[in-house]
Amino acid sequence: DVKVTQSSRYLVKRTGEKVFLECVQDMDHENMFWYRQDPGLGLRLIYFSYDVKMKEKGDIPEGYSVSREKKERFSLILESASTNQTSMYLCASSADRGTDTQYFGPGTRLTVL
Amino acid sequence: AQSVTQPDIHITVSEGASLELRCNYSYGATPYLFWYVQSPGQGLQLLLKYFSGDTLVQGIKGFEAEFKRSQSSFNLRKPSVHWSDAAEYFCAVGAENYGQNFVFGPGTRLSVLP
Numbered sequence: 001d002v003k004v005t006q007s008s009r010y011l012v013k014r015t016g017e018k019v020f021l022e023c024v025q026d027m028d029h030e031n032m033f034w035y036r037q038d039p040g041l042g043l044r045l046i047y048f049s050y051d052v053k054m055k056e057k058g059d060i061p062e063g064y065s066v067s068r069e070k071k072e073r074f075s076l077i078l079e080s081a082s083t084n085q086t087s088m089y090l091c092a093s094s095a096d097r098g099t100d101t102q103y104f105g106p107g108t109r110l111t112v113l
Numbered sequence: 114a115q116s117v118t119q120p121d122i123h124i125t126v127s128e129g130a131s132l133e134l135r136c137n138y139s140y141g142a143t144p145y146l147f148w149y150v151q152s153p154g155q156g157l158q159l160l161l162k163y164f165s166g167d168t169l170v171q172g173i174k175g176f177e178a179e180f181k182r183s184q185s186s187f188n189l190r191k192p193s194v195h196w197s198d199a200a201e202y203f204c205a206v207g208a209e210n211y212g213q214n215f216v217f218g219p220g221t222r223l224s225v226l227p
Contacts, residue, residue, distance in 0.1 A: 004156070033214075040122070042203060043157075043217040058214070090156055098208045099145045099164070102215060104156035 023091030
């Protein structure tokens with residue numbers, strides 16, 4: 001069975017802290033994605049990666065960075081967390097970035113105080 | 114680039130009633146269309162998808178969707194709703210053009226009355 005896991009379900013951080021969100025997939029997928037989900041806005045793409053060490057900005061990359069050192073792992077980094085980054089963060093992976101099913105992790109609900 | 118609208122923010126139906134959730138897309142070529150469901154506090158799970166062929170697509174949990182090119186729609190239906198169907202539903206449009214990603218609609222929250 002397909003599996004995407006995220007390191008934390010709930011996270012509480014303080015303004016200015018550096019935050020790491022980890023995502024691991026076991027499907028050998030080339031493509032991995034980080035989305036942010038806010039009520040009424042649906043899912044907005046932050047960053048995605050189409051290969052190890054390769055990344056591209058999505059629609060809302062400001063304030064975020066990513067790292068993909070291994071194929072199965074994709075990390076989202078908030079260099080200096082701010083209160084407006086309080087949100088649900090969803091990781092996904094797929095075999096093809098534009099046409100194939102994306103498989104999602106359970107999400108991390110991040111609160112920045 | 115493609116875009117997706119889901120006109121209904123929140124829908125309430127009684128258990129056993131039929132359901133239709135609307136999705137309209139904008140895309141110049143043949144779209145790749147998906148419906149996902151998100152239960153409270155969970156990630157998204159694929160219900161069904163359409164790439165080509167038969168325009169009526171069957172999915173999991175008794176859901177189906179119909180692709181209507183003339184109306185740029187991909188509405189999700191279920192003949193009889195169960196209380197466990199209460200969730201948020203997202204329509205998404207993919208694209209085969211290089212460099213384009215999925216676009217998700219804003220979602221429709223479904224409440225089910227006993």
